[in-house]
Amino acid sequence: xxxxxxxxxxxxxxxxxxxxxxxxxxHKFWEITRNKTKITTRWGKQDTKGQELTKDYGSMSxxxxxxxxxxxxxxxxxxxxxxxxxxxxxxxYKVTTKLQKDYLKICSKxxxxxxxxxxxxxxxxxxxxxxxxxxxxxxxxxxxxxxxxKQAIKVGxxxxxxxxxxxxxxxxKKRSKTTxxxxxxxxxxxxxxxxxxxxxxxxxxxxxxxxxxCNKTCSTIKTNYAKNKKKLKQQRECYGTxxxxxxxxIRKVHKQYSKEFKQFIxxx
Numbered sequence: 365x366x367x368x369x370x371x372x373x374x375x376x377x378x379x380x381x382x383x384x385x386x387x388x389x390x391h392k393f394w395e396i397t398r399n400k401t402k403i404t405t406r407w408g409k410q411d412t413k414g415q416e417l418t419k420d421y422g423s424m425s426x427x428x429x430x431x432x433x434x435x436x437x438x439x440x441x442x443x444x445x446x447x448x449x450x451x452x453x454x455x456x457y458k459v460t461t462k463l464q465k466d467y468l469k470i471c472s473k474x475x476x477x478x479x480x481x482x483x484x485x486x487x488x489x490x491x492x493x494x495x496x497x498x499x500x501x502x503x504x505x506x507x508x509x510x511x512x513x514k515q516a517i518k519v520g521x522x523x524x525x526x527x528x529x530x531x532x533x534x535x536x537k538k539r540s541k542t543t544x545x546x547x548x549x550x551x552x553x554x555x556x557x558x559x560x561x562x563x564x565x566x567x568x569x570x571x572x573x574x575x576x577x578c579n580k581t582c583s584t585i586k587t588n589y590a591k592n593k594k595k596l597k598q599q600r601e602c603y604g605t606x607x608x609x610x611x612x613x614i615r616k617v618h619k620q621y622s623k624e625f626k627q628f629i630x631x632x
Contacts (some may be wrong), residue, residue: 370571381433383441384410394436398429405432431552457490463503464493467510479520500558504534520594538562555629560624571610578606 379398393414395406408414421428431538459465461573471489474480490519492509495501508530538559555563582602618625
């Protein structure tokens with residue numbers, strides 16, 4: 365008969381606790397494992413391996429194990445029964461394609477060009493790589509930006525008219541796609557986070573346009589340079605209702621697309 369191996373994490377002389385601390389910008393974890401007389405603690409930022417330390421406490425191991433947990437709980441750490449799965453975070457800044465490499469080279473050239481960038485401002489070329497890897501930008505964006513920077517280096521100035529035209533046409537295409545989907549489905553359809561972001565921004569812009577129109581009507585109320593208190597109060601109430609109406613409409617959109625809105629907040 366062969367020897368039966370005891371599974372790790374079984375038996376009376378084995379204990380494990382996983383705690384998390386989430387307050388403000390601080391997101392930490394602390395894990396403790398007691399294996400007979402030895403205690404292993406692991407700590408650090410969430411979604412990282414963290415640091416690890418093992419010590420032998422002899423017969424006092426169980427008492428020290430409980431004491432250490434109580435101390436962490438007093439500091440605000442919360443117990444989690446199940447240890448969260450380690451998910452490897454994708455590096456969105458990693459250059460993977462030839463097109464990305466070419467874009468990054470041209471962008472850095474334009475950044476170093478004294479004619480185009482006399483004040484040596486950071487162009488933040490890596491954000492386009494991040495957007496292309498995360499799905500917010502596609503190959504057409506990279507191609508356009510690479511050619512746009514090339515042309516600017518040749519001429520010695522940026523052609524903002526072509527830049528604005530390109531992104532205006534892209535927005536129109538996206539809008540037409542969403543309307544087509546709605547017509548096919550016969551109502552509300554699921555949107556990606558980038559599509560929903562653009563849709564929400566469009567609704568925000570529409571709301572602010574309406575507020576400006578509404579505020580113009582409010583400004584027609586003559587207050588005699590704020591001397592007439594009744595009229596001044598009336599004007600203030602008018603401005604308030606304009607902003608209230610905008611918020612009501614945006615809240616309706618949030619309710620209408622509740623799933624997309626929740627996903628959008630998660631990805632922020």
